[in-house]
Amino acid sequence: MDHAQLTRKQKEFFDFITDYKMEYDVWPTYREISDQFNYKSPNSVTQNIQALLKKGYLIKGEDEEYDIHPEYGEVLDDKKSTGIPVKGLIAAGYLQEAVESDLGEITLETLFPNIESLFALRVSGMSMKDAGIYDGDFVLLMDSDVKDGDIGAVLFNGETSLKKIYYGKNGLRLEPANSEFSDIIVEPDIFEEVRIIGKYIGHVNKNGIHRAVPARKAS
Structure with a gap:
């Protein structure tokens, strides 16, 4: 690739955003980049992006969003894996001879057998931080029934919210997992406008995959 050479800091910046893109298939947010550096x-984020555009490592697409230069994109595609390789067996009882063999891969289908019913949304805000869900995380949601006390994604009055959901005779109570935020009460007169769009089953961030903890019923 015959592009202008990057400075050390520019290369660190480029490596971070491209590694993030390769791992999550989306770009890091400005906040995530700012926290990293x-x-x-x-x-400062904008200036680095402009430098990478000028030197040809990034390009602008039709929607004016930046993307990896196609030549570098091919290198990233070569690095991508469809799953985690299973390289053999390991004893969990008595010691036994190590056996190496190709036993396939652990894929998303292995981790989430009902993957066809799953979708993800990216979190904006900190109202669920005490549940371990932070701004910028990707919540994994399933199109299934949400029980009392489960975390779910709710659509009401044209707005979405991720909260613990409690059912009552007077409607719904949407409880945050952060004492700095108040409950949201959905009264009967607007109950019909509310739609629960997915049950939370876990979330993904740079630290890995985190599965949902079974909900406790409200006392």
């Missing part, structure tokens, strides 16, 4: 202002 301790930037005080989002302008």
Whole structure:
């Protein structure tokens, strides 16, 4: 690739955003980039992106969003794996001879047998931080019934919210997992406008996959 050479800091910036894109298939947010490099202002993110565009490592698409230059994109595609290789057996009882063999891969279908019913949304905000769900995480949702006390995604009045859902004779109570936020009460007169769009089964962030903890019923 005959592009202008990057400075050390530009290369670190480029490696971070491309590695993130390769792992999550989306770009990191400005906040995530700023946290990674301790930037005080989002302008620093913009300046680095502009430098990479000028040097040909990034390009602008039809929608004016930046993307990896096709030549570098091919290198990233070669690095991608469809799953986690299973390289053999290991004893969990008595010691036994190590056996190496190709036993296939652990794929998303292995981790989530009902993957056809799953979808993901990206979290914006900190109202569920005490449940371990932070701004920028990807919540995994299943199109299934949400029981009392489960975390779910709710659509009402044209807005979405991720909360613990409790059913009552007077409607719904949407409870945050952060004491800085108040419950949201959905009264009967607008109950018909409410739609539960998915049950939370886990979330994904740079630390890995986190499965939902079974809900406890409200006392």
